[in-house]
């Protein structure tokens with residue numbers, strides 16, 4: 502009887518859709534999804550960074566209204582992944598880097614402007630949630646997601662819940678202290694993981710090589726259109742995949758530092774999987790092989806960890822799917 506009445510209740514509830522938004526430093530995505538998390542339609546644009554907050558809010562509102570008009574079902578809620586610091590408890594963006602975003606109550610703005618409940622989180626936590634619910638993390642108890650792009654972020658989901666910590670700083674993998682010296686990080690310290698393994702760090706290392714010895718890296722320079730100063734992690738990865746020795750060495754060193762960072766994650770939280778997402782993770786095997794070398798070198802029968810290290814199943818869309826999960830949780 503109980504099962505039958507539950508069925509009736511479900512059948513009486515009208516179907517609805519949700520809107521997911523991924524505000525990234527380079528891409529701005531808005532998607533319409535059904536209640537099962539199935540993608541109905543996604544629009545994607547380059548982020549107009551100089552347009553700042555006004556451009557982003559206008560873009561979100563425009564896409565929301567377009568999808569609302571096209572959606573056959575009412576829009577129930579909105580979820581947002583923001584590519585910068587977020588105060589989850591206060592549902593505010595706290596970025597001091599992007600103009601106009603400091604202490605901006607984005608979820609309240611959505612509720613007031615678009616008339617639906619909204620939940621907001623940073624892109625690393627959203628990526629973790631997206632992979633946990635809809636990607637390679639399905640069926641896992643816990644996953645640690647690593648957002649590898651210009652910087653390095655991390656998000657930890659355990660038993661369905663994002664672990665945020667006292668100051669919502671849990672999972673800040675990019676600022677693990679790897680060495681007392683080394684390149685200075687954006688946080689002000691020296692020797693952070695981000696300064697060794699991020700996309701920016703990989704590009705910078707290649708350019709430093711190029712300034713000293715242009716002759717040893719012709720392929721990377723060719724791939725970047727003939728200018729050493731335009732070499733980024735993308736050209737390093739492409740040249741390394743072709744077997745270029747300097748590019749391979751730069752990538753391997755960066756991946757080995759990351760491997761040490763990931764081993765720290767395994768030692769502390771021993772998740773089912775570590776999921777590598779973000780643009781740099783597209784390098785796949787170039788990244789995974791040196792990471793596995795580091796783990797193998799430190800393998801111990803006394804510490805038989807079975808954490809798998811995998812590339813994000815949702816590719817560039819982990820954070821957008823995380824926004825879907827946030828929307829489904831928003832009431």
Ligand SMILES: [Zn+2]
Nearest residue numbers: 676686688693
């Ligand atoms: Zn740092």
